Amino acid sequence: MSKRITPFASRYCSTLDCLKEAIRHKRHGLLRRGNVLQHDNATPHSANLTQQWLQRYGWEILPHPAQSPDLAPSDFHLFRPLKRHLGGMAFETEDDLISELRNWFDNLDVDFFRVGINSLLSR
Template structure:
């Protein structure tokens, strides 16, 4: 099946380029061992352009069953706290929102992400145990 190159896929590949460079600079050991991403089945993730990018750099994708939001770590770990943080705030401009998001992410403790990733592991194990 032929998939069109969407602007979303192109933008996503640009994001992957920036991620690749950041990992190369900040975590060279991780970069050499290989990168593993978890994608859902969103169009930018499954587009041919993205698949070619991933193949070119040898990045591995964890399989993600369709309609399995319980396996998406950010769905259950990131968005709840972010929604609570932003709740009730009215932003004058998009830049105000972006600034607040950057501030929130910059002030998150490393353990916040560690807990989210470890929670994902237990969810995956439950799915494996239940076949």
């Protein structure tokens, strides 16, 4: 594995910084209990810079076997309910769609993602 910092890893770490701040603001106390991520084995996810970021903040990564797209929680837990929600809707602009998506995510039950992640254990 290369030790150089790729722009993709740097950008991914910036995304993780934003995620950490969003959790800090929206889910008070959650950062102190530890966080668990699942991401695939893409280069930005496995890069040294990303691994250092995860270690610095004590975030855990769920193992994801190589070449296992069937384990992506978004495929079975996120997209199906989102597709049901958006079914039959029409949007005049991209901003209208983005607004609806933000509204949907903002109104998800607190346990929505926890249930999805926990269901991985039974798959």
